[in-house]
Amino acid sequence: MFYGAAAWDPWLIVAQIVCLQCLYYLSLGLFLSILVGPRVSKMSLVYFFDFATVTASAATGWCVIASIFLSSIAGAGVLVYLVERASKCFDFSATLYIIHLFICLLYGGWPSSVTWWVVNITGLAVMALLSECLCMKRESRDIPVGRYRSNV
Template identity: 40%
Template sequence: MSGHFRYTQWDPQLIVSQIITIQALFYTSLGVLIYISDCMTGHSPQLNHLFNYQELSVKSGHGRLIILSYFLNALFGAFVLWHLVQRAKPCLDFSVTTHVIHLVMCWLYSGHFPWGMWWWAVNILCVTITCVCGEFLCLKTELKSIPLTLSQRTEV
């Protein structure tokens, strides 16, 4: 342990609980954002808007709002990583894991692999946004000054 700034230990329970929490917050926030976009455009809320890759389209106003919801959710995901993971190094792992699980969920929901160009472009950009912004926030916190004294400074 000596010579290490921060003691890290392999803790599978912590990692799995972080993945579950991040995934739950990912779907909750994305669901709320898509619900708001559905209300704005007069569409009825459906799981298709969350899991059907064909809904991500720039041809309709509703499709563009769903894409915007994904991007806003990516920013929210960065804050989730900042609060739950608190370290820059695993941000890429958690970002990719979240979107790979989303890929599997979309595949299971629709019954076929998502081949849509816009689905892939949006999700790759979202992974990038979540990872880069999450790493930035975590690094900002990690690089704060570390107090070396335990007592308050007194003027003599």
């Protein structure tokens, strides 16, 4: 989608990061509203950015964990079209989760929950590995050649 001929284009990279971050939070919001929304009285940013909601001791926490994993799978699909190169998938995935960590730091302080760290590092690994696999599959497709050649 955004892949161009220039090897180094910082504005392109920033645009890709912003698009990826926005689409990740859109998918996370969708999955949270589907899985967590019916279980709570009011949805808020707490489920996005507070480490205390990512817990394995409550059913709502498991729904938050499932939403994070589903968003990382959706993010892998987005990376295939946004980045288009398997060699860049880990970089963009790590950037997404580092920005997410900084937003969580600003929102609720340092995530002291081991569950939060395990879930987010696993989400990073799922997003990076799945997007690399999908990009390599896409890059190795045959280039379609027309059945009829022009007489040039």
